[in-house]
Amino acid sequence: MASGHIVASFDEDLGELNTMLTRLGGLAEKQFADAMDALERRDIQNIDEIIARDAELDEMEFNLNERGIEIIALRAPVARDLRRVIVTIKVAAVLERIGDYAKNIAKRSRVIIEHENSKSENVSLARMAALVQQMLNQVLDAYVSGDADLAMDVRDRDMEVDRLHTSLFGEILASMSEGPNQVSAGSHLLFIAKNIERIGDHTTGIAEQIFFLKHGRYPSDERPKADKSSVSALEQS
Amino acid sequence: MNYENENKIQSSGVQVYYGENRALHGIDLNIGANEVTALIGPSGCGKSTFLRCINRMNDVIDGCRVEGSVFIDGDNIYADHMDVVELRARVGMVFQKPNPFPKSVYDNVAYGPRIHGLAPTKEALDHMVETSLKRAGLWQEVHDRLSDSGSSLSGGQQQRLCIARAIAVNPEVVLMDEPCSALDPIATAVIEELIEELKSEYTIVIVTHSMQQASRVSQKTAYFHLGNVVEFGDTKQIFSNPKNSQTEAYISGRIG
């Protein structure tokens, strides 16, 4: 890593920005994990806390934005320093979005829990959620360590998430077609699945920013996509 | 003469010694025509020394030895047959501290054309003086006091007078050695705007301590360190994504 700035307070400023992002990332991670966990364990009380905590996330993103603009105005960063500040601001916005998705998952989970008769397990959902959680965790690690390769690995794994989403989409459609009482739960599950898939997409976006931070350009090849849910329909049996 | 994307100045293996001390270790640098090239680097890195090689001002320093060649339009200016006086009419220089002659504004600008015999009549000379002052953006401010002493102007005006003096002899290249370091920000901005306008007619090489200035004003930047060119490229690229980690460290204000 490059050595520190001659003006030490510049390092401190950048360090502070980093810390803010790490905390923001940690909180977003936690929100997502808690939301999935609440759905799993049918824990309504936790859901309220998750929804309330989203305000904290928003505030953190707001502060980080302010701090970033301050650093640009006062320090006139160039090259890597400039990329770092820009990337941090953009990633913060993405993490706030992820937080919003987590809040949405929690809200919809509550509806599902309140209206279901029996607890139904959804293995695919859990698997997809776990994968995306892991991706988010890995990409945040990659940000802290500056490991662009680690970040790019996350991008590849999104294909798996897309495939899972496509099959889960089909599964949920199938279960909804089994009976009208499955429709409301199923609809919310569709949205939850979509949210999880979107979170996955966002982590790849973060990965690309990390690549840009390190190399000064974006990855040249197209992000591999495998989400066919937008063109899926129920097979007429 | 418009050399689009052709190199106006080419240096090849330029080494400069001050006595036993080697200040420049073999510089190969190509300066493009009709654009602004900035030379940046920490104190003592050799950027001013290299600048002064282009108009052979190092010749007047005792104990200074220059090896290698510098080609302007293909002519080696260090060849034996090269007339230094002619060279300095082709390659003008503006210095760090404004140094107008202790003469009137008119005489300051007219001196160069006079000694090079560029203006056969008084009218021609008047015209040359007016043109130069206009090009240097000073005419409006001094046209009614051409006989005032050059040193009665403000710092920024004096520096523009020096620029007018340099371009009065119709040079092809204008060298600027930290031209704004003694000026306030407004005067600096005026001169930066002037440089922007001048580049369409002259090739400009500017040494500057301010990286912001280099990034604002130049199209190409060369980073000097300890007598070597560490990196040379488009200014955009040097300041957003330099190839060399030393360059990155310098422009970010990092140690080492």
Add this chain to the structure above:
Amino acid sequence: MTDTSTSMSVSAAPKSPEKIARLKARYRAERRFRFYGRAAIAIAAGILIFLLSSIVYNSIPAFTQNFVELDIELAQDVIDPNFSKDAEIIFAADWQGLIKTSLRREFPEVNSRADKRELYDLVSSGAGDWVRDFVLDNPQAIGSMVRLAVPTSDDIDLLIKGLIDRNLPESDRLVSNKELGWLDHYTARGRVHTQFAWVLFTSGDSREPEMAGLSGAFVGSLLTILVTLAVSFPIGVMAAIYLEELAPKNRITGIIEVNINNLAAVPSIVFGLLGLAVFISFFQMPRSAPLVGGLVLSLMTLPTIIIATRASLASIPPSIREAALGVGASRLQVIFHHVLPLAMPGILTGTIIGLAQAAGETAPLLMIGMMAFIVDTPTDITSKATVLPAQIYMWANNPERAFLPKTSAAIVVLLLFLLSVNATAIYFRKKFEKRW
């Protein structure tokens, strides 16, 4: 807490006794130092004023001369016996004789030879020149009787001025009682008057004090200084320009520099010996000529001018040179268009100092013979001449009393001469002075 007199205190905090004591001691030291400075200036100025005023006071009598009106018969047979109207013949007539005749006629009772000699001593032995000059201007007066004013002799002159006391006994007085009587005879008739002593400026040196003047020495000094200036200024300035601007900085130029600095300290008489050996003996130049004197003095002035010129050139900041070089001026153009005009004030100052020194030099000129007794005003730089300082020395050594005020007057003239040389140079320096 503590009150510190009327001194200005910077801090509002109360001061400790030590601090107050230190402050007071410092103020005392400053006042003492200022006093020392003022005392030094007062002493220096006092000595200067004392010197100058005593010289000026002593010189005043020399600026006036006393004349006595004689009735002179411009006898044709004495002046131009053959009516030739030839200026040369008229010039060579016995003018003093006409005066003697006049005196005899005025005092017919004087008979003995000794008495007559005393009578003739009433007027200057060169008084005949006045009659001659009158006749040459008015040739038609030949044959008539005219009353002309002629200068008195030196002792009579001093007596009238009061420098010889009438009341002294005759043996102590240089003027005899008889002479006193004759003088009083003219004085009673109002035929003795005082005029400005033009002779001091119009005539050359003379054995007779009342006839002695500075014209020879003045012109000699002027010619010598001109030669000195003409030789040392261009050579000195050019040498300095070469050493400072063009010569490479190596051992040889270093040695030259050291030698030039040492030359400035060589005793002036050595230059005189050098002049004697080289200019007079080897080159066979004329002795006592302003040419040789000027050459010798220019050797002395050269180091001063070179050093001052170099210092002046070195004080021009390199930015001016760089600016000129940057525009494409050649080395010579840089020097002559830019550096030299700016350095002129300093160069001229050095030249003034050197010339003033040279104008007052005596010892080297002694060796080449400019201490001679020169009567005629020199006509060109190869004719025999003397210089003001030499003239002063010679007059000072002369035992005749009348030379005393003349010496002081000569000193005053020399000082005025130097002042005008300085003033001329300062005028030129002001002309060249430019602000940069």
